[in-house]
Amino acid sequence: xxxxxxxxxxxxxxxxxxxxxxxxxxxxxxxxxxxxxxxxxxxxxxxxxxxxxxxxxxxxxxxxxxxxxxxxxxxxxxxxxxxxxxxxxxxxxxxxxxxxxxxxxxxxxxxxxxxxxxxxxxxxxxxxxxxxxxxxxxxxxxxxxxxxxxxxxxxxxxxxxxxxxxxxxxxxxxxxxxxxxxxxxxxxxxxxxxxxxxxxxxxxxxxxxxxxxxxxxxxxxxxxxxxxxxxxxxxxxxxxxxxxxxxxxxxxxxxxxxxxxxxxxxxxxxxxxxxxxxxxxxxxxxxxxxxxxxxxxxxxxxxxxxxxxxxxxxxxxxxxxxxxxxx
Amino acid sequence: xxxxxxxxxxxxxxxxxxxxxxxxxxxxxxxxxxxxxxxxxxxxxxxxxxxxxxxxxxxxxxxxxxxxxxxxxxxxxxxxxxxxxxxxxxxxxxxxxxxxxxxxxxxxxxxxxxxxxxxxxxxxxxxxxxxxxxxxxxxxxxxxxxxxxxxxxxxxxxxxxxxxxxxxxxxxxxxxxxxxxxxxxxxxxxxxxxxxxxxxxxxxxxxxxxxxxxxxxxxxxxxxxxxxxxxxxxxxxxxxxxxxxxxxxxxxxxxxxxxxxxxxxxxxxxxxxxxxxxxxxxxxxxxxxxxxxxxxxxxxxxxxxxxxxxxxxxxxxxxxxxxxxxxxxxxxxxx
Numbered sequence: 274x275x276x277x278x279x280x281x282x283x284x285x286x287x288x289x290x291x292x293x294x295x296x297x298x299x300x301x302x303x304x305x306x307x308x309x310x311x312x313x314x315x316x317x318x319x320x321x322x323x324x325x326x327x328x329x330x331x332x333x334x335x336x337x338x339x340x341x342x343x344x345x346x347x348x349x350x351x352x353x354x355x356x357x358x359x360x361x362x363x364x365x366x367x368x369x370x371x372x373x374x375x376x377x378x379x380x381x382x383x384x385x386x387x388x389x390x391x392x393x394x395x396x397x398x399x400x401x402x403x404x405x406x407x408x409x410x411x412x413x414x415x416x417x418x419x420x421x422x423x424x425x426x427x428x429x430x431x432x433x434x435x436x437x438x439x440x441x442x443x444x445x446x447x448x449x450x451x452x453x454x455x456x457x458x459x460x461x462x463x464x465x466x467x468x469x470x471x472x473x474x475x476x477x478x479x480x481x482x483x484x485x486x487x488x489x490x491x492x493x494x495x496x497x498x499x500x501x502x503x504x505x506x507x508x509x510x511x512x513x514x515x516x517x518x519x520x521x522x523x524x525x526x527x528x529x530x531x532x533x534x535x536x537x538x539x540x541x542x543x544x545x546x547x548x549x550x551x552x553x554x555x556x557x558x559x560x561x562x563x564x565x566x567x568x569x570x571x572x573x574x575x576x577x578x579x580x581x582x583x584x585x586x587x588x589x590x591x592x593x594x595x596x597x598x599x600x
Numbered sequence: 601x602x603x604x605x606x607x608x609x610x611x612x613x614x615x616x617x618x619x620x621x622x623x624x625x626x627x628x629x630x631x632x633x634x635x636x637x638x639x640x641x642x643x644x645x646x647x648x649x650x651x652x653x654x655x656x657x658x659x660x661x662x663x664x665x666x667x668x669x670x671x672x673x674x675x676x677x678x679x680x681x682x683x684x685x686x687x688x689x690x691x692x693x694x695x696x697x698x699x700x701x702x703x704x705x706x707x708x709x710x711x712x713x714x715x716x717x718x719x720x721x722x723x724x725x726x727x728x729x730x731x732x733x734x735x736x737x738x739x740x741x742x743x744x745x746x747x748x749x750x751x752x753x754x755x756x757x758x759x760x761x762x763x764x765x766x767x768x769x770x771x772x773x774x775x776x777x778x779x780x781x782x783x784x785x786x787x788x789x790x791x792x793x794x795x796x797x798x799x800x801x802x803x804x805x806x807x808x809x810x811x812x813x814x815x816x817x818x819x820x821x822x823x824x825x826x827x828x829x830x831x832x833x834x835x836x837x838x839x840x841x842x843x844x845x846x847x848x849x850x851x852x853x854x855x856x857x858x859x860x861x862x863x864x865x866x867x868x869x870x871x872x873x874x875x876x877x878x879x880x881x882x883x884x885x886x887x888x889x890x891x892x893x894x895x896x897x898x899x900x901x902x903x904x905x906x907x908x909x910x911x912x913x914x915x916x917x918x919x920x921x922x923x924x925x926x927x928x929x930x931x932x933x934x935x
Contacts, residue, residue: 307826315825322818408656417661421867421934431846507813508846509867513656514814558822564808565778 291585292530295578296545296552303556310556317438323551324440325350325506325515327544328499329522330529331451332492334543337526338455339488340468340535341396345385345403346496347518351511352411353377354500358510359414361426370426371501378497379490381407386489390482404519411512420510430505440502444544447495451540460487468535524550528578530586549578646900648679648705649698653734654686658839659863659885660709663734666889667707674893676900688715695719698728705729705896713737713781729899733892734883735781736908744899744907746891750782750862753881754789754836756915757860760879761832762797764858769798769831772823773806774816774840783811786836786862794834804830809840816843824848832858838868838880845876864916864924866933872921879917882924886931887911 303310329346336343357374361367381403388399432439455461463484466474475481503515529546531538553574557567648671652664664681671679682698684691691711696719698706706723710716710732717737723730724742736745765771773790776783795801805823809815816835823830824847835841841861848854861868864882871877888911898904916924928934 309826312825315822318821318825322821412656412661416665417655417658418665418933419658419865419867421870503814506846507817507843509813511658511813513658514812516656554818555822558805558807558819559826561805564775564806 291582292528292542292545292549292578295581296549299549299552299574303552306556307559309559315555317441319548319551319555320441320444321438321506322554323525323547324438324444325499325503326518326521327444327525327547328447328495328502329518330525330543330547331447331540332495333519333522333526334529334531334538334540335451335455335464335488336396336492337523337531337533338468338535338538339464339485340471341389341485341488342400342523342533343382343385343489343492343496344397344400344519345381345407346400346492346499346522347515348404348407348411349378349381349493349496350500350503350515350518351513352381352407352414352500353497354504354514355411355415355420355510355512357497357501358420358423358426358504361423362420367425367428371429374501375494375497378495378500379493382489382493382496383486386486389489390485408512415510415512417512419512423504423509427505427508430502431508440506443498443502447498448540448544451543454491455540460484464488465536468537470536521550524575528575528582530582550575644676645678646676646704646896647702648677648707648896649682649694649701649703650679650707651682651684651691651694651698651709653684653691653709653711655683657686658865659883660734663709663885663888666885667892670886670889670893674897677893677896684709684711686711688712691716692719695723699723699726703728704900705731707731707733707892707896708737709734710737712779729896731892731895731899731907733888738908742906744895746888746895746907746909746911748883748888748913749910750785751789752910753782753862753883753913754786755793756881756913757862757879758790758793760915760917761794761834761858761860764878765794765798765801765832767800769801770804770827770829771801771832771834772820772830772844773803774809774819774833774835774844775806776808776836776840777810778808783836790834809835809843811837811839813839813843813846816840817846820844820847824851824854828853830854830857832860832878835859835861837861838863838865838877841877841880842867842871845871849876866925866928866931869916869921869924869928870934872916872918873925875918879915881913881915883913884911884927886927 309315332346333343353374356377357370360373361370385399385403388394389396430440434442455464463479466479467481467484471481504510507514525547526538526543528549529542531543553571557570562570650664650667653660655661655664668679668681671677682694684694688711695706695708695716699722706728708716708720708730713735720730720732720737720743721740724740730743732743732745733747736747775787804827807819809819820843833841833844835844838861841859845859848857858878860878861880862883864880864884868877868880891909891911895907898907
């Protein structure tokens with residue numbers, strides 16, 4: 274292989290996998306910064322801590338790729354979670370509680386989907402409305418109070434299977450599911466097509482409204498599962514829990530390379546984005562960085578990571594265009 | 601025609617049945633003196649606006665519910681509850697609306713005392729009686745206040761911790777939102793009443809967990825990785841203490857870890873009962889509500905012109921926790 278080809282292959286790999294380079298570099302920096310960072314338990318902890326936000330982020334990734342987003346995910350999570358806890362307390366059945374959370378997530382997202390597809394409401398507004406409605410419903414149902422003494426419900430979020438925390442198992446399973454849906458199904462290809470150019474997708478025979486509704490339903494299932502894990506992890510039904518998690522999810526997706534203009538994004542990129550934020554939060558607490566400074570550092574590193582990722586991708590595009598012109 | 605006749609017959613039967621069913625009611629009802637409604641009609645009804653900081657905040661919701669229950673005991677008070685939605689603009693707007701609607705009393709639970717101060721002053725200038733609570737806005741002549749002293753709430757825990765926390769202990773501190781009056785005063789109390797008296801104690805982690813259980817959990821999970829020993833968890837509220845305890849509850853390495861909070865929530869009482877949490881101090885929404893309505897009544901009836909008072913902040917430990925568990929059971933917070 275000639276020197277030029279080798280260089281071109283290296284540049285291609287570097288630009289395609291730029292976000293993973295950022296993640297690896299950050300991992301090495303954290304390793305050097307504190308000896309406690311690289312331990313099996315700490316990595317498990319970080320994975321557990323990011324799991325709820327990352328599950329929401331997988332749903333967001335699917336929606337953002339198709340040119341939509343969900344601002345209501347954290348509020349629906351709270352509603353699904355408190356109702357699920359409540360179902361468990363009434364029936365004593367973990368299965369029913371789990372199903373109830375998913376049902377609530379799906380119903381709220383069907384409403385989101387109807388607003389977007391039937392009434393042509395912009396997803397930002399439709400899900401903003403649902404954000405307020407779901408949070409209000411959760412608070413109204415519980416009268417603003419937390420539900421305690423949830424017994425065996427904590428198994429969902431605090432259990433371990435073969436030493437692996439259950440939230441991490443859920444996260445990995447949903448990662449594989451999202452990856453499969455996006456890469457290996459007609460639904461996935463339609464999602465990318467709609468996000469890339471909705472009119473062209475429509476003209477090519479894709480039922481845009483049906484695919485958008487399906488995307489919301491899948492998001493609803495993920496939100497419901499996240500609701501169960503969150504409430505179980507905090508050992509209570511908390512109607513005001515998970516405030517701001519929709520932005521955590523959006524941040525992970527966007528850092529992971531999902532483009533707000535639609536048509537671009539991967540499940541593994543989102544996971545990498547979530548780990549970048551998770552590593553940062555963890556190392557700053559381990560090293561004892563001042564709380565206020567943490568927010569500045571977090572913001573700055575997120576901006577740098579995304580700038581590097583965009584720069585690397587633009588370089589690749591320019592190189593491709595350059596070689597095309599040369600031909 | 602026949603059909604209509606049948607329907608008419610059924611309706612009349614139903615009506616007679618319902619009348620028959622409802623007949624015992626007046627007899628079963630307590631024999632109210634006939635004069636009572638007349639007296640109630642003669643008694644002036646005072647309109648009270650309760651402006652809550654945020655119904656989404658669990659303590660604020662508990663307080664709003666307690667105030668509603670307490671107000672129902674007063675025949676001369678009609679209470680309307682408004683939600684400030686943790687937003688200064690919204691809360692200020694609600695105070696202005698209450699002035700325009702000529703409420704007799706406005707009770708304000710500020711989102712940020714200084715932001716609401718000019719609006720409270722405006723209400724006082726309009727001749728409306730204003731009570732500020734949780735936290736009070738002090739220094740407004742003509743306004744009243746009912747509060748719990750956040751410094752004292754932390755101090756009762758500090759007094760216990762000074763003798764309980766072992767020598768050269770390693771502790772972690774969980775703080776409330778910066779700039780929050782109660783969060784800052786409680787932290788100041790721990791500084792003066794504990795850390796200055798125990799210079800041997802080392803803080804191995806201190807973070808802002810914004811009163812939240814999940815944020816406290818995340819911090820504690822990380823601290824546990826970096827420290828073989830954490831002798832005490834010092835939290836500015838019970839929610840955060842409970843979050844930290846959630847992480848170490850099954851870890852034998854931390855079975856002797858002490859944990860202090862503030863609020864006296866149902867969850868904290870259960871943790872103290874189990875021996876997982878050491879102590880908390882009660883900020884009772886019921887006591888606040890009782891004092892708020894009592895103050896309201898005294899102000900509207902002219903018994904007093906201005907009242908400024910603090911409710912007690914009793915320390916809850918394993919020795920007296922049963923009393924408070926019963927209190928929460930009665931309120932339906934726990935079974």
